[in-house]
Amino acid sequence: MDFDIKDIGLAEEGKSSVDWANKSMPVLNSIKKRFAKEKPLKGIRLGACLHVTTETASLMETLKAGGAELSLCASNPLSTQDYVAAYLVKHQDIPVHAINAEDTDTYYRHINSVLDTKPVITMDDGADLVSTIHREKSHLTGDIIGGTEETTTGVIRLRNMANEGKLKYPIIAVNDARTKYLFDNRYGTGQSTIDGITRATNVLWAGKRVVVCGYGWCGKGIARRAQGLGALVIVTEVQPVPALEAAMDGYQVMPLTEAARVGDIFITATGDASVIDIEHLSQMKDGAIMANSGHFNVEINIPGLQNMARSQRQVRPFVQEYTLHDGRRLHLLGEGRLINLAAAEGHPASVMDMSFANQALCLEYLVKNKGKLQPAVYTVPAEIDEQVSQLKLKAMNIAIDCLTLEQKKYLESWQSGT
Numbered sequence: 001m002d003f004d005i006k007d008i009g010l011a012e013e014g015k016s017s018v019d020w021a022n023k024s025m026p027v028l029n030s031i032k033k034r035f036a037k038e039k040p041l042k043g044i045r046l047g048a049c050l051h052v053t054t055e056t057a058s059l060m061e062t063l064k065a066g067g068a069e070l071s072l073c074a075s076n077p078l079s080t081q082d083y084v085a086a087y088l089v090k091h092q093d094i095p096v097h098a099i100n101a102e103d104t105d106t107y108y109r110h111i112n113s114v115l116d117t118k119p120v121i122t123m124d125d126g127a128d129l130v131s132t133i134h135r136e137k138s139h140l141t142g143d144i145i146g147g148t149e150e151t152t153t154g155v156i157r158l159r160n161m162a163n164e165g166k167l168k169y170p171i172i173a174v175n176d177a178r179t180k181y182l183f184d185n186r187y188g189t190g191q192s193t194i195d196g197i198t199r200a201t202n203v204l205w206a207g208k209r210v211v212v213c214g215y216g217w218c219g220k221g222i223a224r225r226a227q228g229l230g231a232l233v234i235v236t237e238v239q240p241v242p243a244l245e246a247a248m249d250g251y252q253v254m255p256l257t258e259a260a261r262v263g264d265i266f267i268t269a270t271g272d273a274s275v276i277d278i279e280h281l282s283q284m285k286d287g288a289i290m291a292n293s294g295h296f297n298v299e300i301n302i303p304g305l306q307n308m309a310r311s312q313r314q315v316r317p318f319v320q321e322y323t324l325h326d327g328r329r330l331h332l333l334g335e336g337r338l339i340n341l342a343a344a345e346g347h348p349a350s351v352m353d354m355s356f357a358n359q360a361l362c363l364e365y366l367v368k369n370k371g372k373l374q375p376a377v378y379t380v381p382a383e384i385d386e387q388v389s390q391l392k393l394k395a396m397n398i399a400i401d402c403l404t405l406e407q408k409k410y411l412e413s414w415q416s417g418t
């Protein structure tokens, strides 16, 4: 088997972490049991470019149980848990190509190793796999049934490809399932971003001025968790509706040029580039901390920061201190990469349970609908979203009410009013 990982000797450590995560993934486990019986993915070559974490290992086990032939590479150079990669190779016979802290050349070499297996379904987190296929290996698209995309940034890239008429096969935007973004982006990113920054810095949140750039699903979660720890939260936005929402949720809202002067900790979660730029870096206080939780490491202008610095040094793991010409010291965490995956362990398994249940069910849907879908970006079918929420509620032992016949009739009618 062709694989490229850090150290196969880490496999037992990986096994116990994956077993631990599996305990919090009841929905995915129930799908795994069904897949093992029904084999809906039998003989399907599946190429995955995902964060190589314990929860991803659970997803890989589920897909393997369903009969898929898998290969996996990382969707971010810093997010790979090397012990998980070792576990998947040793205990699951899955070819993994991922090494934590790999350089960009190795990152793309690993993507190409996955593509060498000629996948007929792709799974992406950020759309690097799909964009590599379309840029360099378009001959593969003829056999590809479809793909899935896990995150907001990837969905944006794919929609742009579709709008330009460049997308050559159908993709399901798993990110846009309600059982994904309402929980994964909001609660998962919210908690794990705070976790990553805390592990990297051991900072006390209470009383800090925390500037959250972007009040989308991730930003909402981060702001709420920071506030819960006693921080004074400031939100910056470019769209009026989320800005208004932030104001009415009780946060201060202001342009980043103003917030830059007062913030102690800055967290970007926008999916946009150069959100924290030279003009903001020029205003920040001595000791300010910056972290990013958006998909790519472009949200903070790092080359600009490097140019402004007279020196830099690593003061703790994941903390790079830049001393500027005027003597101020600014701190960048985790090289500006997703801080929750770089310095912590990513989302808790319980939330990935729903995201990856959507992934597994969407893959089954793609196989069942082979040849019927046009090259376009599709939303997750409503019945899948519903099924995932029902299974999660059941696993959490939560019952809900049912509509009575009278209520059903009322809700379907229009005649009765005032």
Ligand SMILES: NC(=O)c1ccc[n+]([C@@H]2O[C@H](COP(=O)([O-])OP(=O)(O)OC[C@H]3O[C@@H](n4cnc5c(N)ncnc54)[C@H](O)[C@@H]3O)[C@@H](O)[C@H]2O)c1
Binding pocket: 151, 152, 153, 154, 181, 184, 185, 189, 213, 214, 215, 216, 217, 218, 219, 236, 237, 238, 239, 242, 269, 270, 271, 272, 275, 293, 294, 295, 296, 338, 339, 340, 341, 347
């Ligand atoms: N860290 C993780 O584990 C994780 C998890 C899920 C999503 N993500 C990534 O986080 C990013 C945000 O995802 P989301 O689901 O919250 O997206 P979203 O579309 O819900 O929200 C993004 C928000 O950022 C705002 N924004 C854009 N440019 C801005 C700017 N220059 N200044 C201030 N605000 C700006 C937008 O108006 C929008 O409200 C994406 O890159 C996504 O892929 C990361």
